[in-house]
Amino acid sequence: MRTYVGVIALSFRDYQAYRTNMLLRVVTGLIGVMLQAVVWSAIYARRSVLGGFTMTEAVTYVIVSQALMRATVVRSGLELTKKFRSGEITKDLCLPVDLQAYLGAKDLGRSLSASLFVSVPMFLISWVAFRITVPASAGTWCVFLLAWLLGVVLQLLLGFLAGVAGIYTQYGWGTDKLKDAIVLFFSGAIVPLDFFPPGLERLARALPFQSAYYLPLSIYVGKTSLPQALPVLGLQAFWCITLLLLSRVAWTIARRRLSLFGG
Amino acid sequence: MGEAVVVNNLRKVYRVRKLVGKWPADLLSFRWTEVPALQQVSFSMNSGEAVAYVGPNGAGKSTTIKILAGVLRPTEGSVRVFGHDPFRYRIHNSHNIGVVFGQRTQLWWELPVIDSYRMIAKIYGVPRSDLDKRLEMAVDLLELEKLLHRPARTLSLGEKMRAELGSVLLHGPRLLLLDEPTLGVDLSGKRRIRQFLAHLKKIGVTVFLATHDLGDIESTCDRLIMVHQGRIVLDGMVSELLASFGHDIEVRFADDRVEGRSLSDALGLEVSGANGRFVIHGKGTEPPVSVVERLFSLGKVVDISVKAPDLEFVIGSIYDRLSGGQSSCGHTSG
Numbered sequence A: 001m002r003t004y005v006g007v008i009a010l011s012f013r014d015y016q017a018y019r020t021n022m023l024l025r026v027v028t029g030l031i032g033v034m035l036q037a038v039v040w041s042a043i044y045a046r047r048s049v050l051g052g053f054t055m056t057e058a059v060t061y062v063i064v065s066q067a068l069m070r071a072t073v074v075r076s077g078l079e080l081t082k083k084f085r086s087g088e089i090t091k092d093l094c095l096p097v098d099l100q101a102y103l104g105a106k107d108l109g110r111s112l113s114a115s116l117f118v119s120v121p122m123f124l125i126s127w128v129a130f131r132i133t134v135p136a137s138a139g140t141w142c143v144f145l146l147a148w149l150l151g152v153v154l155q156l157l158l159g160f161l162a163g164v165a166g167i168y169t170q171y172g173w174g175t176d177k178l179k180d181a182i183v184l185f186f187s188g189a190i191v192p193l194d195f196f197p198p199g200l201e202r203l204a205r206a207l208p209f210q211s212a213y214y215l216p217l218s219i220y221v222g223k224t225s226l227p228q229a230l231p232v233l234g235l236q237a238f239w240c241i242t243l244l245l246l247s248r249v250a251w252t253i254a255r256r257r258l259s260l261f262g263g
Numbered sequence B: 001m002g003e004a005v006v007v008n009n010l011r012k013v014y015r016v017r018k019l020v021g022k023w024p025a026d027l028l029s030f031r032w033t034e035v036p037a038l039q040q041v042s043f044s045m046n047s048g049e050a051v052a053y054v055g056p057n058g059a060g061k062s063t064t065i066k067i068l069a070g071v072l073r074p075t076e077g078s079v080r081v082f083g084h085d086p087f088r089y090r091i092h093n094s095h096n097i098g099v100v101f102g103q104r105t106q107l108w109w110e111l112p113v114i115d116s117y118r119m120i121a122k123i124y125g126v127p128r129s130d131l132d133k134r135l136e137m138a139v140d141l142l143e144l145e146k147l148l149h150r151p152a153r154t155l156s157l158g159e160k161m162r163a164e165l166g167s168v169l170l171h172g173p174r175l176l177l178l179d180e181p182t183l184g185v186d187l188s189g190k191r192r193i194r195q196f197l198a199h200l201k202k203i204g205v206t207v208f209l210a211t212h213d214l215g216d217i218e219s220t221c222d223r224l225i226m227v228h229q230g231r232i233v234l235d236g237m238v239s240e241l242l243a244s245f246g247h248d249i250e251v252r253f254a255d256d257r258v259e260g261r262s263l264s265d266a267l268g269l270e271v272s273g274a275n276g277r278f279v280i281h282g283k284g285t286e287p288p289v290s291v292v293e294r295l296f297s298l299g300k301v302v303d304i305s306v307k308a309p310d311l312e313f314v315i316g317s318i319y320d321r322l323s324g325g326q327s328s329c330g331h332t333s334g
């Protein structure tokens, strides 16, 4: 455990080496925020409530979502496929670490770095510029952050699974992008699930991806009240555990495959 | 003491995907072929032993090392490293071993070497005091002080190799698995690396060294295992192997009419050369002094020199014999 905490810390520091990059991310992030603000103002031009969201709620949802999207850096999947192809994985397997936990810890460090230095500035600027709402109670903040963290873990697990799938398709970039597209769509990162057509909404709610954005964000904007939040956290935890088990099985099979085809 | 490594009837085949037909049919129909890399390999190593692992390209050396490191699972047979199955207990095993692959580096490309070392120490959970001690030892033996603060990417091939070797002792491994650690290293670099290995051996580390550089063996290893086409063809002490090959004796007779054939008959040894200048190829069974004495009795000798067999000659002639005997039976190398 100490090992992985150390890896998180190192990767947290390492990610800050790219300072200009961080600044650029804040700028491009804000452009995305602006775009969302313009689009949603237009959508709400002739009505006051849509899908149960007021304009302020919807704009807050999508802008905070933009900030959260910049906060999760998932590279482990792509890294895994690349290491597999280049044979670098041989060296990593000589380290006394579980590769999934190791790659995950690296991503967690990066994500913490990005949260602090990209998302927080984005959030603060948007708060001033677009007057988004902020949860009033400390309790809501805590539950939101917890839900968000579970969402990050879920994305790490999905990233790793995509990486393992990339080993099989021999086209890691493709599987990773496919995963990104699915997550972007079904997680409610761009549009709250409430706005989906009923059939699609039901599907999205049955899938694990809503954990990444929709569930934490509905806590943030108050669509999920505190008492309702407990089963939501439970659902997120359920998906995390399921995907964890799945990824362990997938990884065991992938190691056999590596063994068969050589390092 | 105890046994560091026990390998029993180890067999390893790789699977290779073969494309059949032309596009687009090849997208659907694969065929698998199996490449045997190791067959019936058995050997064991005691703690503290230093063993050289040699063999021609494609013999199976790297495969063996990857299996001992727990990266690859044997197709058949059993492998124990300090009593454990390295594939099954990979993480446990990795605390005990230090692995160097000549062509790969564990160092972070962008980070100064010292930062990589700290990172590695953190991953292995090495206490601060141990780290300082081992770091000092590595810096001393491999002369790393000038390299420590440079990013790995700026190091030359040989420098990188030295830095890499330094990284491998930070967690205090009991067994070193080295795959061509002097690849691309210059003479003085090799000397440092050999010094380093000799020191580790002295403090009781078991060394398993796969190499094509026979100098590495002479300076470090007592025992030699030779693998050829996935089978072990030789396993013994280096000194005994050398002794089993005779000395070469170069001789010049005053009389240049002395004939090679009669010389050969008289000595009962193989002889090459002509016109009074010959090389007598001794056998390991007769000491060279006695051959020299017999030569003196055969004519007036004006010049004579005795050459002890070196490892290069010995291993070279074994390789020749191996490839002459039964060459390439469906064997690929690379």
Ligand SMILES: Nc1ncnc2c1ncn2[C@@H]1O[C@H](COP(=O)(O)OP(=O)(O)OP(=O)(O)O)[C@@H](O)[C@H]1O
Residues within 6 Å of the ligand: A261, A262, A263, B014, B015, B016, B035, B036, B037, B055, B056, B057, B058, B059, B060, B061, B062, B063, B064, B331, B332, B333, B334
């Ligand atoms: N990933 C792989 N897929 C298929 N065959 C492989 C693979 N890796 C090695 N081989 C084959 O297995 C055999 C043993 O290879 P190995 O790399 O262990 O040899 P080696 O003794 O290390 O050779 P060298 O001295 O060239 O490094 C060779 O025939 C090689 O072609």
Ligand SMILES: [Mg+2]
Residues within 6 Å of the ligand: B061, B062, B063, B179
């Ligand atoms: Mg090799």
